[in-house]
Amino acid sequence: MKRVAANDPVAIREIGSKYYNNGDREHAFEYFTNAAELGDASAHHELSIMYQKGEGVEKDEKMExxxxxxxxxxxxxxARYDLARKEGRNERFDRSAKHFIIAANLGHDGSIRALKEGYKHGFVSKEDFAAALRAHQAAVDATKSPQRDAAEAFAEKFDVYRSSKLLVEKMLEY
Incomplete structure (x- = not known):
């Protein structure tokens, strides 16, 4: 709570997540909005989902x-992956591919699969696909650590969904 009082956007978002997970969408929305105003990208993503689903707020495509x-x-x-999918649904395949490439460069696995399909169907060039594969691998390698490997093994052992929030909670219980 000290971090929330100090306007730490990550701490504020985590309080919002706690409210969201407990079904209190109204308070979750308030905390996510506060964290987003402080520049937290994850809070913006949570708000986009709330606006998309109409959870705690009225559905609003523009706000989403x-x-x-x-x-x-x-x-x-x-978020980059979701933007890519949205662009693809609107048949703006060039924009979709660019978003998938950026997400892949950030280490997003689903984007690599989407780029592979885009390459198969001629929407992504061989050079762009190869560059995205290299960048994706570099991003994945940069996040490797013995602690992360141990957490992943724990998650697999107990069949825990790989959400960091659930993983932390389960590890604290263990």
Whole structure:
């Protein structure tokens, strides 16, 4: 709570996540909004999801897109991936591929699979696909550590979904 009082956007977002997971969408929205105003990309992504689903707020495609773009600009790989999918659904395949490439460069696995399909169908060049594969591997390698490997082994052993929030909670219980 000291970090929340000091306006730490990550701490504020985590409080929002706690409210969200407990079903209190109204308070979650308030905390996510506060964290987003402080520049937290993950909070923007959470808000985009809330606006998309109409959870705690009225469905609003413009606000969904606003927060999705802000999260993507802030470096959130899932937001970049979601933008790519949205562009693909709107048949803007060049823009979609660019977003997938950026997400892949951030280490997003789903983007590599999407780029592979795009390459198969001629929407992605061989050079762009190869560059994205190299950048993706570099991003994945940069995040490797013995602690991360141990956490992953723990998650697999107990069949825990690889969400960092759930993983931390389960590890604390263990």
């Amino acid at each position: 897109l606003f927060h999705l773009v802000e999260a993507a600009i802030g470096g959130h790989p899932d």
